[in-house]
Amino acid sequence: MGVGLKKIRNTLNNRIVFFVLLVVVFWLKTYITYQTKFNLGISDGMQQFLLFLNPIPVGLLLFGIALYFRGRKSYWLMMIVSLIQSIWLFANVLYYREFSDFLSLGIIKSSGSVSNNLGLSIMEIIHPTDFLIFLDFIIITLLLLFKVIKVDTRKVKLRTASLLSVVAILLFSVNLSLAEKNRPQLLTRTFDNNYIVKYLGINFYAGYNAYQTYKESSTRANASSSDLKSVLSFIKTNKTTPNISYYGKAKGKNVFIFHLESFQQFLINYKVDGKEVTPNINKFYGDSSTLSFDNFFNQVGQGKTSDAETMLENSLFGLPSGSVMTSYGTSNTFHAMPAILDQQGYSTAAMHGDVGSFWNRDNTYKSWGYQYFFNDNYFKEKTNYSVGYGLKDKIFLKQSVQYLEQLPQPFYAKVITVTNHYPYELDKMNQTIAKTNTGDQTVDGYVQTAHYLDQAFGEFISYLKKAGLYDNSMIVAYGDHYGISNNHKKAISQLLGKKSVTSYDLAMFQKVPFMIHMPGLKGGVNHTYGGEIDVMPTLLDLLGIKNDDTIQLGNDLLAANRNQTVAFRDGDFVSPTLSKVGSKVYDNTGKELSNLTSVQKKEVTEQQNRTDKVLSLSDKIVTGDLLRFYTPANFKKVNKADYSYKYSDGMKRLKEAQEDNKKSLIQQHGGKSTTDLFSTDAPELKSENK
Numbered sequence: 001m002g003v004g005l006k007k008i009r010n011t012l013n014n015r016i017v018f019f020v021l022l023v024v025v026f027w028l029k030t031y032i033t034y035q036t037k038f039n040l041g042i043s044d045g046m047q048q049f050l051l052f053l054n055p056i057p058v059g060l061l062l063f064g065i066a067l068y069f070r071g072r073k074s075y076w077l078m079m080i081v082s083l084i085q086s087i088w089l090f091a092n093v094l095y096y097r098e099f100s101d102f103l104s105l106g107i108i109k110s111s112g113s114v115s116n117n118l119g120l121s122i123m124e125i126i127h128p129t130d131f132l133i134f135l136d137f138i139i140i141t142l143l144l145l146f147k148v149i150k151v152d153t154r155k156v157k158l159r160t161a162s163l164l165s166v167v168a169i170l171l172f173s174v175n176l177s178l179a180e181k182n183r184p185q186l187l188t189r190t191f192d193n194n195y196i197v198k199y200l201g202i203n204f205y206a207g208y209n210a211y212q213t214y215k216e217s218s219t220r221a222n223a224s225s226s227d228l229k230s231v232l233s234f235i236k237t238n239k240t241t242p243n244i245s246y247y248g249k250a251k252g253k254n255v256f257i258f259h260l261e262s263f264q265q266f267l268i269n270y271k272v273d274g275k276e277v278t279p280n281i282n283k284f285y286g287d288s289s290t291l292s293f294d295n296f297f298n299q300v301g302q303g304k305t306s307d308a309e310t311m312l313e314n315s316l317f318g319l320p321s322g323s324v325m326t327s328y329g330t331s332n333t334f335h336a337m338p339a340i341l342d343q344q345g346y347s348t349a350a351m352h353g354d355v356g357s358f359w360n361r362d363n364t365y366k367s368w369g370y371q372y373f374f375n376d377n378y379f380k381e382k383t384n385y386s387v388g389y390g391l392k393d394k395i396f397l398k399q400s401v402q403y404l405e406q407l408p409q410p411f412y413a414k415v416i417t418v419t420n421h422y423p424y425e426l427d428k429m430n431q432t433i434a435k436t437n438t439g440d441q442t443v444d445g446y447v448q449t450a451h452y453l454d455q456a457f458g459e460f461i462s463y464l465k466k467a468g469l470y471d472n473s474m475i476v477a478y479g480d481h482y483g484i485s486n487n488h489k490k491a492i493s494q495l496l497g498k499k500s501v502t503s504y505d506l507a508m509f510q511k512v513p514f515m516i517h518m519p520g521l522k523g524g525v526n527h528t529y530g531g532e533i534d535v536m537p538t539l540l541d542l543l544g545i546k547n548d549d550t551i552q553l554g555n556d557l558l559a560a561n562r563n564q565t566v567a568f569r570d571g572d573f574v575s576p577t578l579s580k581v582g583s584k585v586y587d588n589t590g591k592e593l594s595n596l597t598s599v600q601k602k603e604v605t606e607q608q609n610r611t612d613k614v615l616s617l618s619d620k621i622v623t624g625d626l627l628r629f630y631t632p633a634n635f636k637k638v639n640k641a642d643y644s645y646k647y648s649d650g651m652k653r654l655k656e657a658q659e660d661n662k663k664s665l666i667q668q669h670g671g672k673s674t675t676d677l678f679s680t681d682a683p684e685l686k687s688e689n690k
């Protein structure tokens with residue numbers, strides 16, 4: 001061994017030097033990961049500096065704990081800290097790659113109900129370089145095991161250890177105050193986990209998130225009916241006057257909520273090699289009896305589909321982290337659309353070809369008052385019937401008909417598709433359109449599964465026509481959230497035929513279709529700005545159901561005097577005039593406004609305040625379970641014990657329903673099933689479809 005190496009080795013045998021080595025490696029590793037694996041939107045020198053600085057205080061503090069201990073124990077502790085920190089970093093890199101967000105305890109806590117989703121995708125998203133995160137841990141552990149580095153058993157003076165802790169805390173305070181200066185209210189306005197990581201670091205974020213989760217449980221305990229005051233006073237100001245040309249027009253009709261999984265607005269009339277990707281949905285979109293919206297945005301956060309469902313049926317937002325359905329769906333009180341309609345004489349059912357536990361639907365739907373939940377227990381499975389997270393849409397829809405036809409009318413039926421879901425894989429026999437060729441593998445299959453979903457939608461609509469449901473139903477179809485995440489900027493610009501995309505373009509890329517079809521409805525494309533939070537008030541007004549005392553954070557898209565600021569879950573907003581994305585403000589042509597006039601400044605502030613207000617009120621309602629303190633007139637509190645989605649129970653109740661009345665579709669058809677009216681070209685069913 002060279003003299004130099006020996007010297008290094010000898011130095012490393014000193015515990016303080018070893019400690020410094022670990023802190024420095026930790027620091028560099030975290031910083032390199034920030035720069036190469038995350039997209040933190042650094043926009044100035046101070047943010048750059050803080051990103052560089054923020055691993056140091058936490059590193060000093062965490063590894064410093066070990067200095068209070070002696071000998072081997074101390075080394076063990078340092079290596080455990082290093083390992084835990086590496087696992088946390090690694091898990092976040094994977095999670096971030098698909099969700100553009102950091103892991104939270106809310107998500108981990110609910111992983112029981114969402115795990116098959118993440119599990120399936122995990123091999124898809126791993127990059128070989130991700131494993132480098134463990135390299136330092138492995139090397140240093142080996143050096144210790146093979147005694148290349150020797151354990152220094154000498155005691156570190158308590159004074160030294162505590163001095164280091166104090167330095168760490170001081171450094172952290174400097175970090176925090178610089179961060180607060182650059183981004184006021186960083187920790188009070190916790191709309192975006194990205195900000196916390198950018199300013200204070202991924203490890204601080206972990207601790208902060210754990211603290212928040214603990215707070216959650218005590219929040220509910222401490223909430224009281226007086227907390228509703230601010231909610232009710234906002235609801236008053238948010239109230240709109242229903243549009244008389246639409247109010248009550250759908251009274252008594254069946255309602256379909258057709259969930260187009262991961263379906264973005266840009267797909268409407270989109271072509272690949274001259275071929276329409278979604279001809280059936282395009283036709284539906286342009287139908288003279290369809291009211292379509294072309295400035296309708298998804299507003300989901302980490303809860304994705306579950307956030308969309310929460311907004312659509314409760315007019316409440318998802319959470320800053322985690323999912324309302326998984327964290328609060330079982331325990332909270334809700335005044336959801338299914339319960340409201342149930343109490344107006346509707347039958348209510350949700351259908352989905354995935355396991356009932358996903359997103360905690362099997363519990364949440366009870367709280368929302370769904371009489372039936374036809375989940376995978378109700379559907380016939382064969383090996384090639386499923387892809388990704390559940391039954392392929394064509395097979396799922398065909399099988400749904402046997403339950404649909406038994407529901408007493410009018411009914412409210414939510415139909416949740418899933419084939420057009422990341423990672424957009426489809427077997428060869430179902431691929432009937434070419435992929436796009438951006439070269440981004442995650443993106444290019446998207447049009448293929450969207451095309452498949454479109455065909456399934458087409459088959460479903462033609463069944464509705466044949467069965468006579470098309471004419472007496474209001475069919476609502478919507479896309480739940482983006483299919484292509486912002487991490488695929490290059491591919492997105494190629495898809496949109498642009499050189500590159502700005503943050504504004506990406507915000508506009510969050511548009512999803514929202515369409516309401518009903519014979520006799522004045523159709524056309526409506527340009528109002530709105531989003532998922534506005535669906536419930538819109539539909540209740542169309543159905544002519546009084547909802548002026550219901551707690552809703554959105555407003556009727558058809559009302560004239562509505563506010564058109566669309567709040568995103570991260571605190572950004574878009575509107576017909578100004579939009580704020582990240583730290584930038586844009587006009588409605590997408591031009592960035594760097595020097596705002598005082599009038600513009602005032603408008604931005606107003607819209608920001610409103611955005612912050614609706615998000616924080618929503619969080620207050622959900623986390624405090626405030627709806628338990630308030631019941632709208634004509635609404636009966638839902639009793640979860642009244643519901644069961646067990647196959648045998650569901651079938652029994654359907655049977656009873658047939659005896660009680662003559663209102664189901666099957667009864668209208670003289671007791672004859674309508675399932676034969678559903679024709680599909682699903683190749684899996686070829687042998688069964690004579």
Ligand code: GP9
Nearest residue numbers: 303304305306354358389
């Ligand atoms: C699965 C499904 C997918 O049941 O609804 O949810 P998502 O991953 O889109 O949130």
Ligand code: MN
Nearest residue numbers: 262304305480
């Ligand atoms: Mn979804």
